[in-house]
Amino acid sequence: MTLPPAELSGYADVVLDVAAPVLPDDLVLVNAEIEHAPLARALAEAAYARGARYVDIWYFDPYAKRARVRHADPATLGEVPSWLDARNHELERHGGVLITVRGAAAPDLLAGEDPHRAALDRMPYLSSRQRLQLDNLVRWTLVPYATPEWARAVFGEPDQERLWRHLRRILRLDEPDPRAAWQQRIDELLGRARELTRMRLDAVRFEGPGTDLTIGLLPDAHWMAARLRDVRGREFQANLPTEEVFTTPDYRRVDGVVRATRPLSLGGTVIRDLELSFAGGTVRQVRASSGAEVVRTHQASDAGAARLGELALVDGSSRVGRSGITYLETLLDENATCHLAWGAGLPPGVPPHLRSDDPARLDAAGVNTSQVHVDFMVGGPEVTVVGLERGGGEVELLRDDVWQF
Incomplete structure (x- = not known):
């Protein structure tokens, strides 16, 4: 069970108002897993409503990664497709927003696979994305989305709604004004x-x-x-x-x-x-x-x-x-x-x-x-x-x- 449409839209608004403000003519990249699609779509809706030039959503499938770890030539496991880096380079050139949705569909999916092979394939990690973030070349943020399998890993059962109850509190979505609540918290942290x-x-x-x-x-x-x-x-x-x-x-x-x-x-x-x-x-x-x-x-x-x-x-x-x-x-x-x-x-x-x-x-x-x-x-x-x-x-x-x- 995902968030109700109005609450999902409100979450997207908080992301784009508090974490990664979108301005007119911005290019917006959203990185997500397939299970994160409801939030990715809500972010696209909210970004275009704020005047984004283009919103590009890239969905990563960890099950395809597992197949690669199992079967690919080990000499190729460290390779990264050049077009994925080019996507990040274009965002740097244009300036804009990078949003990565977190909450793995299966946090321990590679359990039982060869650990050396698993470590060689670092996807969906990209050094070009790390550079955007470390050097603050764009506005960027990471945000969570609850999935049934993530809930199973945490609670032992796919209780997605239980996970959302915790995330609402953690994300301050339960506050009358989440934006003001985050401003207060950030002020406290900056003071410390x-x-x-x-x-x-x-x-x-x-x-x-x-x-x-x-x-x-x-x-x-x-x-x-x-x-x-x-x-x-x-x-x-x-x-x-x-x-x-x-x-x-x-x-x-x-x-x-x-x-x-x-x-x-x-x-x-x-x-x-x-x-x-x-x-x-x-x-x-x-x-x-x-x-x-x-x-x-x-x-x-x-x-x-x-x-x-x-x-x-x-x-x-x-x-x-x-x-x-x-x-x-x-x-x-x-x-x-x-x-x-x-x-x-x-x-x-x-x-x-x-x-x-x-x-x-x-x-x-x-x-x-x-x-x-x-x-x-x-x-x-x-x-x-x-x-x-x-x-x-x-x-x-x-x-x-x-x-x-």
Whole structure:
């Protein structure tokens, strides 16, 4: 059961008013799975009503991906059709909006398949899309849509309406004015980010069961929330929902071990009980009860894939976290609790004086560059987050999921 037409239309309006505002003559790209068609159509209706020049919907079928993983020549599994990249290049040239609908029809579809082959095929991930997003070349956002099989993965039964009940609350669609509710929440997150920036911390330490990890920060570390501006200065909100404040760490100064506190769905494989050991900024050991080989292959895809590119803090006021559910969808789970990401650093989280288009300069400054960016969850009430000051002092940031400053 999908949302009633009026509610689905209202959801599309919130996406296009709050997250990825559409302006007259905009080109709009919507990436979705086949099961997301009702929302994709509602987004097209709402975008054209706002004067969009053209709305292009690309439907990805994960079952076709499974067939490829099973049967294709392994030498071809890393290939990406050039016309898909050309679509993103055209959006960059024209300027516009990129909306990706999340909520996999089958989060663990590749369970039982060869993990090495599964990791080689990273579709529907595209490095050209990552570039649009990391560099904010367009207004972009990710939004969820409940499907029966996603609900089955979460609840053990295909109760789509139950999943929608949670999503309504998480997306603030239950508020009298969702737009105002999101503005208030973003203001809160931006205020917290400013406080963290003013602290001028040297590093952050995570401590908890199986976790003792210290992450060095860049000089004059810059913290942000997901309210951003594209290269033309137009405001948008990356991710709906969003509950995080984040920064880009110094990838060279990461040492210790970290245990994921939630499973991670990665390209059709669910990674469970993930543990990563770091030394000198690089992952040295990967352990997991399932999916470890997928992570190892993914992190071997380029030189930066086994290094950190994001550090994000989420407190217990998150509506995603308060739902008490693991969604097996990173868009939601990363907004339930603190998370890290291996792969590319986030330009908005880099101090202005260190930003550059030159990968060599970024690397020299400690900003990771990579063709991948994968968030994994490491926080929760059992994990304490401590800020380390340049003078040697310490300040607790989060304890029991509550801000301590």
